[in-house]
Amino acid sequence: SQKIEQNSEALNIQEGKTATLTCNYTNYSPAYLQWYRQDPGRGPVFLLLIRENEKEKRKERLKVTFDTTLKQSLFHITASQPADSATYLCALDCMEYGNKLVFGAGTILRVKS
Amino acid sequence: GAGVSQSPSNKVTEKGKDVELRCDPISGHTALYWYRQRLGQGLEFLIYFQGNSAPDKSGLPSDRFSAERTGESVSTLTIQRTQQEDSAVYLCASSLFVSGGAETQYFGPGTRLLVL
Structure with a gap:
């Protein structure tokens, strides 16, 4: 079956460190992969x-x-x-789906000062 | 310029009632998408409009869901005989059509629907 997996647990890191988020996919052949940010109560950006x-x-x-x-994308935020x-x-853009994006469930990132 | 707007921002309705959700895309964007996002989950594709082509309705979960788009402007998502399971955030996005993909989608703030 087709799956997109992102870290299901929230990622908690200290300010100044590098955050690394993972997106793994199975049985998709994306031509492009996109990353979006979503804040509470807002649409993805x-x-x-x-x-x-x-x-x-x-x-x-x-x-x-x-x-x-590896069928994987890593998203890093430095500092x-x-x-x-x-x-x-993360969102996959696959030819077989035309212009539709297939989204993962997302990973919550919390950066503590 | 103005982004994608959606109305209402929140909607509370009773089970069995019909609701209409509105999306105003960015001017000039020929592609328009509707998604559903349940709490803590990813975006679930519902329907896609591109120019004058027939809409891609493959994501609509049941025949209670329908959507229309007037030309390349406003779109309305209608849910008939709402059920509690329809409670979610309904997101609209628009984009410039790019043949072969690689479009960037611009999202509205969403409509939060609660069915009691």
Whole structure:
């Protein structure tokens, strides 16, 4: 069966440390993978997109990796801040689904000062 | 410019009543999506509109759910004979259509529906 798995438990880290969130998938062949941030009571906000032929993408303190062999993406936030506390969703963009995204359940990140 | 807006922001209804949820996408965005998000869960795709093409309704959970879109503007999601299991946040997103994927979706704040 098809699955997208993100850390089901909240990730608690200390301010200044690097947060690493995982997105694993099974029986999907994404051409792209996207990461979104969702704050309580709000809709998700796009952060980064990485293509299947890209290994790594960076944007300011954010870094995403994409390993199509392992079927995994890692999302890193360096020098984390309490304002980074939110739920982070990964989403797969697969050709067989047209332009629809398939979302994971998300991981809650809590950065403590 | 204005983002995606949704109304109402909250809706409380009684079981068996019909509800209509509205989405105003970003101007110029030809693609529009509806999702459902239950508490603590991920986004569940419901329906997708793209330009004048027939909508992709593959995610609608039952025939009580329907949606319409007027041209490339407002969309309405209707739930008939609501059930308690319909309680969730209903999110709308819009995007510029990109052939082959790699669209960025812009989400509204959602409508929180509670069915008593």
